[in-house]
Amino acid sequence: MSEQSPLTKEEVIHVAGLARLELTDDEVTTFTAQLGSILNHAADISSLDLEGLVPMAHPFDLENILRPDVPTASLDREELLAGAPSVESGRFKVGRILGEAP
Amino acid sequence: MTTAHDVAAQVRSGHTTAREVLEQSFAAIAERNQELNAFLYLDHDGARAAATAVDDVVAAGQDPGPLAGVPIGIKDNLAMRGIPTTCGSKILDGWKPPYTATVVERLLAAGAVPVGKTNLDEFAMGSSTENSAFGPSRNPHDVTKVPGGSSGGSAVAVAAGFVPVSLGSDTGGSIRQPAAFCGLVGYKPSYGHVSRYGLVAFSSSLDQVGPFTTTVADAALVTQVIGGHDPADSTSMPDGYDDLLAACGRGVAGLKVGLCRDLLDGADAEIIERVRQAAAVLEAAGAEIVDLSIPELRLGLSAYYLIAPAEASSNLARYDGVRFGLRVEREDVAAMNVATRTAGFGAEVKRRIMLGTYALSAGYYDAYYGQAQKTRRLITNALDAAYEKVDVLLGATTPTTAFGFGDKVADPMSMYLSDLFTIPTNLAGHGAMSVPFGNSASGMPIGVQILSPGRRDDRLFQVGAVLEAGVAK
Amino acid sequence: MSMAGYETIIGLEVHCELKTETKLFCGCRNAFGDEPNTNVCPVCVGLPGSLPVLNQKAVEFAIRIGLALNCEVKWSNFHRKNYFYPDMPKDFQISQYDLPLNEHGTIELPDGTVVGITRAHMEEDTGKSTHLGGSGRIHGADASLIDYNRSGVPLVEIVSEPDMRSGVQARAYVAELRAILVAVGATDGRMEEGSMRVDANVSVRKPGDPFGTRCEIKNLNSLRSLQRAIEYEALRQVDCIEAGERIVQETRHWDEAAGRTGSMRSKEEANDYRYFPEPDLVPLAPSAAWIEEIRSALPALPKARRQVLVGLIGNDDQATLDLIATVVDRDLDALVVEAASAGAPAQLAVTRAANELNAEGVLPSAKSFATTCQMEASGALSATQAKAVLAALSETPDADPKAIAASLGFEQLSEDTLSTTVDEVISANGDEWARFAGGDDKLAQFFIGKVMAATKGKANGKAVISLLNERRSG
Ligand SMILES: [Mg+2]
Ligand SMILES: [Zn+2]
Numbered sequence A: 001m002s003e004q005s006p007l008t009k010e011e012v013i014h015v016a017g018l019a020r021l022e023l024t025d026d027e028v029t030t031f032t033a034q035l036g037s038i039l040n041h042a043a044d045i046s047s048l049d050l051e052g053l054v055p056m057a058h059p060f061d062l063e064n065i066l067r068p069d070v071p072t073a074s075l076d077r078e079e080l081l082a083g084a085p086s087v088e089s090g091r092f093k094v095g096r097i098l099g100e101a102p
Numbered sequence B: 001m002t003t004a005h006d007v008a009a010q011v012r013s014g015h016t017t018a019r020e021v022l023e024q025s026f027a028a029i030a031e032r033n034q035e036l037n038a039f040l041y042l043d044h045d046g047a048r049a050a051a052t053a054v055d056d057v058v059a060a061g062q063d064p065g066p067l068a069g070v071p072i073g074i075k076d077n078l079a080m081r082g083i084p085t086t087c088g089s090k091i092l093d094g095w096k097p098p099y100t101a102t103v104v105e106r107l108l109a110a111g112a113v114p115v116g117k118t119n120l121d122e123f124a125m126g127s128s129t130e131n132s133a134f135g136p137s138r139n140p141h142d143v144t145k146v147p148g149g150s151s152g153g154s155a156v157a158v159a160a161g162f163v164p165v166s167l168g169s170d171t172g173g174s175i176r177q178p179a180a181f182c183g184l185v186g187y188k189p190s191y192g193h194v195s196r197y198g199l200v201a202f203s204s205s206l207d208q209v210g211p212f213t214t215t216v217a218d219a220a221l222v223t224q225v226i227g228g229h230d231p232a233d234s235t236s237m238p239d240g241y242d243d244l245l246a247a248c249g250r251g252v253a254g255l256k257v258g259l260c261r262d263l264l265d266g267a268d269a270e271i272i273e274r275v276r277q278a279a280a281v282l283e284a285a286g287a288e289i290v291d292l293s294i295p296e297l298r299l300g301l302s303a304y305y306l307i308a309p310a311e312a313s314s315n316l317a318r319y320d321g322v323r324f325g326l327r328v329e330r331e332d333v334a335a336m337n338v339a340t341r342t343a344g345f346g347a348e349v350k351r352r353i354m355l356g357t358y359a360l361s362a363g364y365y366d367a368y369y370g371q372a373q374k375t376r377r378l379i380t381n382a383l384d385a386a387y388e389k390v391d392v393l394l395g396a397t398t399p400t401t402a403f404g405f406g407d408k409v410a411d412p413m414s415m416y417l418s419d420l421f422t423i424p425t426n427l428a429g430h431g432a433m434s435v436p437f438g439n440s441a442s443g444m445p446i447g448v449q450i451l452s453p454g455r456r457d458d459r460l461f462q463v464g465a466v467l468e469a470g471v472a473k
Numbered sequence C: 001m002s003m004a005g006y007e008t009i010i011g012l013e014v015h016c017e018l019k020t021e022t023k024l025f026c027g028c029r030n031a032f033g034d035e036p037n038t039n040v041c042p043v044c045v046g047l048p049g050s051l052p053v054l055n056q057k058a059v060e061f062a063i064r065i066g067l068a069l070n071c072e073v074k075w076s077n078f079h080r081k082n083y084f085y086p087d088m089p090k091d092f093q094i095s096q097y098d099l100p101l102n103e104h105g106t107i108e109l110p111d112g113t114v115v116g117i118t119r120a121h122m123e124e125d126t127g128k129s130t131h132l133g134g135s136g137r138i139h140g141a142d143a144s145l146i147d148y149n150r151s152g153v154p155l156v157e158i159v160s161e162p163d164m165r166s167g168v169q170a171r172a173y174v175a176e177l178r179a180i181l182v183a184v185g186a187t188d189g190r191m192e193e194g195s196m197r198v199d200a201n202v203s204v205r206k207p208g209d210p211f212g213t214r215c216e217i218k219n220l221n222s223l224r225s226l227q228r229a230i231e232y233e234a235l236r237q238v239d240c241i242e243a244g245e246r247i248v249q250e251t252r253h254w255d256e257a258a259g260r261t262g263s264m265r266s267k268e269e270a271n272d273y274r275y276f277p278e279p280d281l282v283p284l285a286p287s288a289a290w291i292e293e294i295r296s297a298l299p300a301l302p303k304a305r306r307q308v309l310v311g312l313i314g315n316d317d318q319a320t321l322d323l324i325a326t327v328v329d330r331d332l333d334a335l336v337v338e339a340a341s342a343g344a345p346a347q348l349a350v351t352r353a354a355n356e357l358n359a360e361g362v363l364p365s366a367k368s369f370a371t372t373c374q375m376e377a378s379g380a381l382s383a384t385q386a387k388a389v390l391a392a393l394s395e396t397p398d399a400d401p402k403a404i405a406a407s408l409g410f411e412q413l414s415e416d417t418l419s420t421t422v423d424e425v426i427s428a429n430g431d432e433w434a435r436f437a438g439g440d441d442k443l444a445q446f447f448i449g450k451v452m453a454a455t456k457g458k459a460n461g462k463a464v465i466s467l468l469n470e471r472r473s474g
Helices: A009-018 A025-041 A077-082 B004-013 B018-036 B044-059 B102-109 B152-159 B176-182 B216-226 B244-248 B269-284 B295-318 B333-344 B347-360 B366-389 B412-417 B423-428 B458-472 C056-068 C167-183 C223-242 C288-296 C302-313 C318-329 C333-341 C346-356 C366-378 C383-393 C401-407 C415-428 C430-437 C443-454 C461-473
Strands: A091-094 B039-042 B071-075 B113-118 B165-169 B185-188 B209-213 B256-260 B288-292 B392-396 B432-439 B445-451 C007-017 C079-082 C092-095 C102-108 C114-124 C128-132 C143-147 C154-160 C196-205 C215-220 C251-255 C260-263
Touching: A009 A025, A009 B347, A025 B295, A025 B347, A025 B412, B004 B018, B004 B044, B004 B216, B018 B039, B018 B044, B018 B071, B018 B113, B039 B152, B044 B113, B071 B152, B102 B113, B102 B216, B113 B152, B152 B165, B152 B176, B152 B209, B165 B216, B176 B185, B176 B209, B176 B432, B176 B445, B185 B216, B185 B458, B209 B216, B216 B244, B216 B432, B216 B458, B244 B458, B256 B269, B256 B366, B269 B288, B269 B392, B269 B432, B269 B445, B269 B458, B288 B366, B295 B347, B295 B366, B295 B412, B295 B423, B295 C079, B347 B366, B366 B423, B392 B458, B432 B458, B445 B458, C007 C167, C007 C223, C056 C102, C056 C114, C056 C154, C056 C167, C056 C288, C092 C114, C102 C167, C167 C196, C167 C223, C167 C302, C167 C318, C196 C223, C215 C223, C223 C251, C223 C260, C302 C318, C302 C333, C302 C346, C318 C333, C318 C346, C333 C346, C333 C366, C346 C366, C346 C383, C366 C383, C366 C401, C383 C401, C415 C430, C415 C443, C415 C461, C430 C443, C430 C461, C443 C461
Parallel strands: B071 B113, B071 B165, B256 B288, B256 B392, C215 C251
Antiparallel strands: A091 C143, B039 B113, B165 B209, B185 B209, B185 B432, B392 B445, B432 B445, C007 C154, C007 C196, C079 C092, C102 C114, C114 C154, C128 C143, C196 C215, C251 C260
């Protein structure tokens, strides 16, 4: 890929951290080039003047889809926990949590 | 194998039994699945129980439903309680959901018999099924070629005659492109017509479940079963839409068909030629053909490859090793998350998670994600404007016929370009259908694509049925 | 340590659990204290393929809160707040971002201070972790167990403007906010059970200076710790500044036992939540008609209810205001108003309600309560006897207080008997009487005690005093 990449290796490493992925050095190089190529392609829209267009989050303009406050059946706990990597005393077990929720 | 219509008619009338049909299906699968890798998992016991239940209903003189005894392949990103659901990923290997997707519930209620789970690109990200962690599926028309993707296994299952019908999901063309590559009818319903509850999300605002069939009427039959409002999906349209089966017989007299340059330019010459022939068939049937251009459609690829990865990066965060699926143990949770995701996801999934995370991250949101959302509006507005002049659009489904294994793996951008013609309808949330229309000189199937305005999918069936009849002549 | 020359700037974020039957986005029960992972489904455990659907009742509660806080209720939508954490099953929280349901409100504190409400938005709660090994706290634990029963419980997060200037004022704000939220029926307001959780943003500055760097304090689960934590933190920051150090913007944890705040993170980690519109939900755009329907059904708010009692008593000294606040806070004001209209003296009814009635237990009927107050006011019951009668009414709320008084042996002493007893007590304690007669008023209590003892507590204290004074002046 000869074009200039719009993002750096450092950014790729930072983004991998946000996404909880670990990349090898080779992967960092490959991803930097590949993501760069995709972002370069996206230059066709980043250069557009789209002032005044409402960003489109949904295909159709539905609003106020609400559900009555009526209880429904919960899952069988044993069936749910059967799919978990580790459980103890009816709960999902994980290792040490470093730091509180942000 | 025959059509879903025929199977259901024969089972309902007692000419055959659901169990017999099912065993034929299993026999066909046993013969060739090893080679084609269409099914990742076969639910022998569950399918036999479902078929037996249908036969019992028939024996009792009651109505077994419109899909009585029809064997169906289910893309492996749809949840079925107690049945492995992998999404083609190591990270979900071995996981059995404790619940069933709405569409599968509706199939069962209509007498259909889900036989197993079909192969796909990991988390539906891909256009060749080469991204499956469980090996690629092969195109039955030429096993050196890809079947397309991401719903490649579902396409192969029908094209190889394993089942008359399968379900796929289409986020950027993942039903229509493999349908074109494998010579099938592939239909992506308007967004919100078919429930997404139980469909493992790739890109929530684009994903839609739809059928692979051998006939347009079968696509209508299956969609009428799986479609319609689902209170478990907030994006499900509150009202249903027209009788699609009836639309199949309505003809196209007086219909205005826009032959869209931007859904042709860049396609192989023989594909363009087939689309022109299709237009001629429609004209002969009384439609008016209008040449037009919607240049904004070209922007779809960029918008799509920012929006879909952005949503995916968030949808795929939950694969963290805590509650289900793979865990690679480490002493602290954050390190475990990293080790699990790094080992569990394949390269394409990582690439898109990275791309989407980047597009949403501080400082880049407006330039990438925000701009893509506005482009999405621009494209939708352009399509709406075109539909002021014509009733449907006609073009190619894909720029090429099925390509060889490995041809596009090294350069993701070249793979993404194979979705160029299918992406705009997902962005707009409209319905679209690929209908097989002859073969290339090398004998590979070619699909033509019909696009309709949102919620007017009935027109796809009008046009599709005429094309299907026209090509047969 | 001294705050001299500095002022404290406080803004509060209060997370309030809504009292719905089911969770925000699924039909699982919203219940506290059930067996772990029994109120869970694919949606609230974040299983692949699951989708959220918004609870109408939660929206109604959120709108009630917005209206009670004088907010504009607006077109809004939901966003995903992306971060990895094991108690967050989807590894994103569905919350509201730049388009919250309620914005631009106010709350008036009892002292007249008006605190601005920036926003009151809807979001989902997380699951709960239990830490194994170590101290049972997150730090030093070997492993954690996660229960998702709380995951997806509806929350309204109420963010104030930085309008408070002391720990006492912050405490008054939370107390008033809590009273409002409870009054509109949106929450049970139990801080100890975590149904109301407060985070405080605290900074200090010299008056007139721009705002200083703020720290956020978490884990404030009582009004007392809120006030203490803010006062500690403000002093800490002033000490830092006076020592020439820079305040680091950070999240700090309140350690109740040690009585101090501590830094929560070892490394400074910049958060990038990558907010974007939740594609699985559609916008929430309450119609004007719905908002008006909710507004017209809003109950009277605590401030108005306190005003009613002030009006009845005709007195607003601080002691009375405190009693009134207690009565309203415990939802006893309706009973007091009814008792007053049945003839009870309002001041006495408020005092007895604030001090004697158990809002959690059985309350006397308004008629019995009114009669008891009237008996006390007329001198038919002493204060001690009136309290005993009220206690007895908590067993039999509709009983006749006169019958209870009789059964407890609280028959009124005749004037003659009391008079005779007073004279007997005076002659038996000549020295003390001489001092009392000489003007030593403190001895009144001595004589009341003696008369009470002689009458086995049946005497009315006020009547005794007037007899003593008669004898002294006569
Ligand atoms: Mg919050
Ligand atoms: Zn739930």
